[in-house]
Amino acid sequence: MVITVLITTVSVLILVDQFTRGYARSESETRMKQLAWQMQDALERGMREREIDLRLLVQRPSVRAGRDLPRVRRVFNELQANVPHYAWIGLANPEGTVMVATNGLLEGASVAQRPWFQEGSKGEYAADFHPAVLLAQKLPPQSNPWRFVDLSAPVHDLDGHYLGVVGLHLSWSWARDIAAKLLDPAGNRYDVEVIIVRDDGTVILGPKGMEETKLDTPSVRAAQAADNGGSVIETGPDGRRYVSGYARTGVKGGMKLHWSVIVRQPETVALAAFRDLEKRVIVVGALSGVVLVLLAILLTRRLVGPINALSAALELRAAGRPDVPIPQINSYREIQLLSSTLVNMVEREETYLREVRSLNESLEQRVAERTSRLHETASALQEALDQQQANQIQLEESAAELRAILENAQDAFIAADEHGHVVEWNRQAELLLGWPRDQVMGRDMAELIIPPDMRGAHNRGMAQFLKDGTSVVINNRIELQALHHDGHELPIEITVGHVKRQSGHLFIAFLHDITERLAFRDQMRELALTDVLTSLPNRRAFSDRLPEGMMRARRADQLLALFFMDIDGFKGVNDRYGHEAGDELLIEFARRLQRSVRDVDTVARLAGDEFVVILENLQTQEDAVMVAEKILVTIREPFQLTHSTVNISSSIGVAVYQPNLDGEVGPEELLSMADKAMYAAKRLGKNRVELGRAGDA
Numbered sequence: 106m107v108i109t110v111l112i113t114t115v116s117v118l119i120l121v122d123q124f125t126r127g128y129a130r131s132e133s134e135t136r137m138k139q140l141a142w143q144m145q146d147a148l149e150r151g152m153r154e155r156e157i158d159l160r161l162l163v164q165r166p167s168v169r170a171g172r173d174l175p176r177v178r179r180v181f182n183e184l185q186a187n188v189p190h191y192a193w194i195g196l197a198n199p200e201g202t203v204m205v206a207t208n209g210l211l212e213g214a215s216v217a218q219r220p221w222f223q224e225g226s227k228g229e230y231a232a233d234f235h236p237a238v239l240l241a242q243k244l245p246p247q248s249n250p251w252r253f254v255d256l257s258a259p260v261h262d263l264d265g266h267y268l269g270v271v272g273l274h275l276s277w278s279w280a281r282d283i284a285a286k287l288l289d290p291a292g293n294r295y296d297v298e299v300i301i302v303r304d305d306g307t308v309i310l311g312p313k314g315m316e317e318t319k320l321d322t323p324s325v326r327a328a329q330a331a332d333n334g335g336s337v338i339e340t341g342p343d344g345r346r347y348v349s350g351y352a353r354t355g356v357k358g359g360m361k362l363h364w365s366v367i368v369r370q371p372e373t374v375a376l377a378a379f380r381d382l383e384k385r386v387i388v389v390g391a392l393s394g395v396v397l398v399l400l401a402i403l404l405t406r407r408l409v410g411p412i413n414a415l416s417a418a419l420e421l422r423a424a425g426r427p428d429v430p431i432p433q434i435n436s437y438r439e440i441q442l443l444s445s446t447l448v449n450m451v452e453r454e455e456t457y458l459r460e461v462r463s464l465n466e467s468l469e470q471r472v473a474e475r476t477s478r479l480h481e482t483a484s485a486l487q488e489a490l491d492q493q494q495a496n497q498i499q500l501e502e503s504a505a506e507l508r509a510i511l512e513n514a515q516d517a518f519i520a521a522d523e524h525g526h527v528v529e530w531n532r533q534a535e536l537l538l539g540w541p542r543d544q545v546m547g548r549d550m551a552e553l554i555i556p557p558d559m560r561g562a563h564n565r566g567m568a569q570f571l572k573d574g575t576s577v578v579i580n581n582r583i584e585l586q587a588l589h590h591d592g593h594e595l596p597i598e599i600t601v602g603h604v605k606r607q608s609g610h611l612f613i614a615f616l617h618d619i620t621e622r623l624a625f626r627d628q629m630r631e632l633a634l635t636d637v638l639t640s641l642p643n644r645r646a647f648s649d650r651l652p653e654g655m656m657r658a659r660r661a662d663q664l665l666a667l668f669f670m671d672i673d674g675f676k677g678v679n680d681r682y683g684h685e686a687g688d689e690l691l692i693e694f695a696r697r698l699q700r701s702v703r704d705v706d707t708v709a710r711l712a713g714d715e716f717v718v719i720l721e722n723l724q725t726q727e728d729a730v731m732v733a734e735k736i737l738v739t740i741r742e743p744f745q746l747t748h749s750t751v752n753i754s755s756s757i758g759v760a761v762y763q764p765n766l767d768g769e770v771g772p773e774e775l776l777s778m779a780d781k782a783m784y785a786a787k788r789l790g791k792n793r794v795e796l797g798r799a800g801d802a
């Protein structure tokens with residue numbers, strides 16, 4: 106509390122000091138600024154009066170008449186008597202010779218080279234502060250050296266002829282008087298100085314020693330630059346700090362000479378009054394501080410004493426002395442309230458502690474019971490957890506084994522959930538279908554591997570199964586076309602299984618490529634229908650093709666002819682040239698037959714030397730007979746075999762199927778008809794064609 110009082114007192118003192126110092130400074134600046142303005146105003150007013158004097162002078166008829174020089178001199182002397190600051194008034198003729206002047210001074214002398222004369226001949230002119238050696242010698246000596254400001258103007262006689270120049274030499278004591286009057290009211294007790302500076306920086310009025318030296322201070326620069334006056338705090342060339350007010354003459358017109366007017370006061374003097382006040386404030390502040398600190402100490406003792414007694418009692422109790430009573434203090438209301446509250450609190454706490462202690466005892470017993478029960482439950486739980494962990498490990502191992510088996514299975518393995526999304530895809534599936542596992546997981550299986558034209562059927566089948574559990578695919582081995590990653594289709598055999606899980610249906614499929622198997626099957630089928638010796642279709646193939654051809658003939662309403670042929674005397678070839686030559690002949694015979702008919706026609710070997718030919722798209726029976734005759738001619742050509750040349754002939758029985766006439770005739774009947782016709786040909790001498798008739802069948 107004491108420190109707070111001290112800090113507050115010092116802070117207030119600093120604040121008051123700062124405020125007072127600022128106030129004193131700004132007061133002083135205002136004062137200097139006003140004095141500078143007053144000085145500037147007085148100078149401008151004085152100069153204006155001198156200009157009026159000059160104007161009146163050059164208008165005076167006595168001056169303009171010019172002839173009565175003593176009279177003119179009297180006029181000049183009168184003016185000088187009225188304004189003693191005029192050191193000299195004179196009139197120079199156009200050649201620059203002084204014709205008349207106050208007290209006859211310089212009369213007859215030449216002023217032709219003087220600026221006041223040269224400039225004054227052209228119009229009103231003011232020459233700035235300057236010494237005048239010639240005139241100074243003629244004037245009585247004075248404490249300050251003679252310095253002047255000149256005013257001049259041309260004079261014209263009453264007829265308007267140029268008469269010469271009137272010059273006024275104003276002594277600088279004029280400005281000194283103005284400055285002295287300005288500072289006079291205070292008797293200049295405050296070290297205030299007036300400085301006038303010409304535009305070239307020369308001090309033309311100022312303290313002793315400064316005049317006619319150059320001065321370049323912030324206030325001079327500010328006065329030269331500013332239209333209005335102002336004030337600054339600056340360091341003078343003598344190193345002292347000054348409060349300076351400044352103003353400038355001739356800014357608003359009227360006065361021709363521009364001077365910077367500086368009025369300054371040492372800062373120490375300006376702030377002297379403030380220093381006194383500051384001292385007083387510090388003394389009063391310090392005394393108040395001491396009083397306040399004493400008061401604070403007293404108050405603190407009174408406030409803190411009872412609190413200390415209370416806290417000592419509390420500390421003893423906290424250190425294990427519950428017998429120490431809380432004192433009841435009645436010194437002031439707040440502490441009385443605090444101590445009685447503490448007494449109540451301590452009593453309540455003791456009661457509470459007693460209750461807690463007894464509760465604790467019963468609780469401890471219950472906790473012991475519960476703990477032992479908890480131990481039992483925990484060990485049972487631990488056992489169950491161990492068991493579950495063992496099961497889990499077993500399950501994970503089984504899953505890993507299963508995954509390894511599936512991964513290394515010969516077949517591709519794919520599993521999908523009930524939404525058809527892929528959930529398993531083994532290595533073989535990658536190889537078979539070209540999709541890497543990580544690109545298919547979670548994707549629609551149907552889109553990946555089922556060709557677009559079969560997807561509809563697949564989706565319908567799935568929906569059906571999920572609805573009523575029926576399916577033609579599940580648990581059956583079926584052959585399908587599957588879609589490869591690169592877009593081509595491949596035949597596969599697939600076995601689809603289904604597992605009903607808690608998390609939904611799971612469809613599993615094993616599939617493998619059956620391209621080779623199908624090729625083999627086609628080859629077998631082809632072999633079963635082909636005659637091994639001649640590579641012609643065999644009897645089985647023929648028995649398929651004849652009904653097909655008859656059906657086409659019916660549809661197109663065209664004729665079909667069936668030739669039944671047998672090589673005449675084939676047995677003799679075998680006997681004479683050997684079985685191999687017989688085989689060779691059969692092969693060549695077959696080739697000639699094939700070459701004799703069109704591609705759409707069928708040549709087949711039924712057995713031994715028996716061949717059949719099916720001719721389709723015929724117009725007339727005669728066409729058929731013509732083809733048969735042509736074949737006979739071809740056959741009669743000698744056969745060049747490896748070791749011999751053989752000449753043979755053939756007998757052909759022709760049966761023609763005319764759909765519109767023989768609608769009821771079947772393949773067997775047609776064959777039988779041709780067979781019979783062939784035997785007829787044999788009977789009739791072989792090497793000929795015989796046309797069968799419907800009735801012969």
Ligand SMILES: Nc1nc2c(ncn2[C@@H]2O[C@H](COP(=O)(O)OP(=O)(O)OP(=O)(O)O)[C@@H](O)[C@H]2O)c(=O)[nH]1
Binds near residue numbers: 671672677687787
């Ligand atoms: N080389 C050979 N001979 C066969 C083959 N199949 C049957 N033969 C023989 O062909 C002969 C058929 O004789 P046939 O048609 O009965 O007698 P053929 O001498 O032709 O008398 P015609 O038919 O009345 O002129 C038999 O001797 C069969 O053993 C065969 O694949 N190769």
